[in-house]
Amino acid sequence: MADYDYVIVGAGSAGCVLANRLSADGRHRVLLLEAGGSDRRFWVQVPIGYGKTYYQQAVNWRYTTQPVPGLNGQPSYWPRGKVLGGSSAINAMVYIRGNALDYDAWERAGNPGWGYKDVLPYFIRSETNALGAGPYHGDSGPLYVADVARDLHPICQDFIEAGRQAGLDRNPDFNGARQDGVGPYQLTVKDGLRMSTARAYLHPAMGRPNLHVLTHAHVTKVLCEAGRATGVQYERGGRRLRAMANKEVILCGGAVNSPQLLQLSGIGPSQVLYAAGIAIVCESPAVGMNLQDHIGVDYLFRSRKKTLNDELHPWWGKLAAGLRYVALRRGPLSLSVNQAGGFFKTTPDLAQPNMQLYFSPVSYTRAAPGTRPLMNPDPFPAFLLGVSNCRPASRGYVRVRSADPFESPEIQPNYLSCKEDMDELLLGVRFIRELARMPALAAIIEDELRPGRQCRTDDALMRDIRENAWSVFHPCSTCRMGPDPDTCVVDPRLRVHGIRNLRVADASVFPSLVSGNTNAAAIMVGEKAADLILSRGEEDEA
Structure with missing residues (x-):
């Protein structure tokens, strides 16, 4: 068992950002746990290779939803990244931030600091855009955004x-x-290679002595004591291990894995937890609810x-x-x-x-x-x-079927x-x-x-x-951000309602879908989360 300041679960679009930013000044010991393996694979790096990784079990969770009534009872296939870089390592690389009014709606929903004027600096900070620096773009960030006209x-x-x-x-x-x-479309590619968050953020940071990255580490539970997250339990190489967090545990598993892990840890709707035989640690009715997808x-x-x-x-x-x-x-x-x-x-x-x-x-x-x-x-x-x-009204859910952390959760998007x-x-x-x-x-x-x-x-x-009709693979909002713990999972500072020292930072916290592809917005969430965690922004309330 090892102690760290921050334990990050999931090396996806936001998780890689956080691993880089939280370890940057050398003051904090950071552990990043990823269930998948390395992204140093030919078909991950070559942009056209996403046609290969679309069904490749080695880098992909390959989820299938429940039969969807609105699709004549057909299930929907959901590729989700299980590799360093997460879905940014297997997606189609289109870089779209969403509409400015999307973020103003987030703020109006009770999330101060998430309006467009607030999040734009994080988009700019994250990127080196081929269009050059300006009021909407940066030229010195880790993520290269290409103009391929x-x-x-x-x-x-x-x-x-x-x-x-x-x-x-x-x-x-x-x-x-x-x-x-x-x-x-602008694409996240550079020099003919995919620009995932693993390439942009994680690999440049992996030489730091205070950052520890473990692949093939499947987190099975968030450990809680007296209403406080203390660490995580995970399985690796057939062994059950623990990692303790002196400061915080941060979930970055995405719209499927983050609510699944919360529920496996006893944080979620009581009826779901009872049905799965999981002891309740914190009643949180919205965990896994409000699922949205294009x-x-x-x-x-x-x-x-x-x-x-x-x-x-x-x-x-x-x-x-x-x-x-x-x-x-x-x-x-x-x-x-x-x-x-x-x-x-x-x-x-x-x-x-x-x-x-x-x-x-x-x-x-x-x-x-x-x-x-x-x-x-x-x-x-x-x-x-x-x-x-861009902004569908239909809502679905993600919920565990049992207490088995290796069983895929039930996903019902309720399309149409x-x-x-x-x-x-x-x-x-x-x-x-x-x-x-x-x-x-x-x-x-x-x-x-x-x-x-x-x-x-x-x-x-x-x-x-x-x-x-088909999924555009933009699931979000299953750990929705907002002030009301009855309808939202995290507060505007991404802290899980009811559990101290536990945050979620990925597309699952979106209050609502953005108008367009979701990878850029997930990266922005990672950037802003780093500031919130390191208290560069407003101080946490007591």
Whole structure:
């Protein structure tokens, strides 16, 4: 048994940030525990490799939800990172912070210090942005954010022009002064390699004598005594071990693992704990509740113009792309397939965009079940146009099935349980059709392969959405931040209600979903949490 000042559970997007920041001045002994292994794997480092890691057990929790009534009883597959870097090591690398109004809503929900003006400095501090320093961007942070406009597949420009023809402005920076419009996505890549939080934050800090990182260490319980977290219990190499925390335990497991660990530790809704045979340490009704996630739909179009399918399907194309990558660290292997996209309003009276667009110059509809072969796409030129709703109203839950820490929890996202979510997606897919009719895309579309031109009525489109909608892999809010312990899990300083010296810092604390991809916001939470913990911000209340 070893003693540390801070014990961090989970080396994901926020956990790696905290490991770096809390150990930076050398005054504190920090332990970082990660259930997965090293991120020094070829398909983790190569950006296009996320198609390989999508189902790879060695780096992925590979969760499957309960059957979802709103998806015609189908379960949803949820890849979650189980590796240094967490989901930032296996995601599609799109860097979107969300809308400024999202964070102002967090503050209005009873979370002072979490408005946009408060969190923007943490976004800026975290990044070195290829666009350079300015009022919205930093140029000296650990996380490199790339502008890949010069490497976009040429067909992306047809999509962007179609968006302009449909009334959307071209937007070169969705993380700047405004979010709406269409344009290229910024990606967390550098020199042709993935820029996970492990690469950005953790590896530069691992030589510090006061930082100890343990992989393959599965935390099974937070140890509590007299209403105070004292350490954690974990299993590694077949041994049950303990690590004690003199100051704090900080959970950074994400929207699934953080509430699961709280519940396994006796912190959660009493009815869930009773059913699982877990003794109650602290009644906390909101643990695992309020689950939110983006849900999306893709339309597939056969193209008259060449797409990445033409480049990556034939063996000689794979060889050429591989040689280009090895020689220059450029080309399709150095990018995400979500190369362009945007944000728009389904009705003009909305204060902010409520839908996100995705454009992928590749398709893989003939993939075998259980694969996502980005290096072996369809044998014909095609592209995907997708939409997801930015702020869904549907709420789900995460709860343990038993006291066994190695049993996956029950996940029920309840997608489309609120009518307004379906209404928004219906407007969203109709906008896809509108984009496809714009001259820039109409000139290159040979046919709509999915769902097909015969799918036209509202009823038919809604049936297709229920049959084919998918998670965008942005789960959050299961340890929601807020002042009321009956409806929230952590307070605005990320301290768990009812338990001293225990915090949660990851996407599970989001009061509500941000409008867009969640990795950037999770990194921001890690940055702000470090300041809260080290009391650089306002002092903790007694």
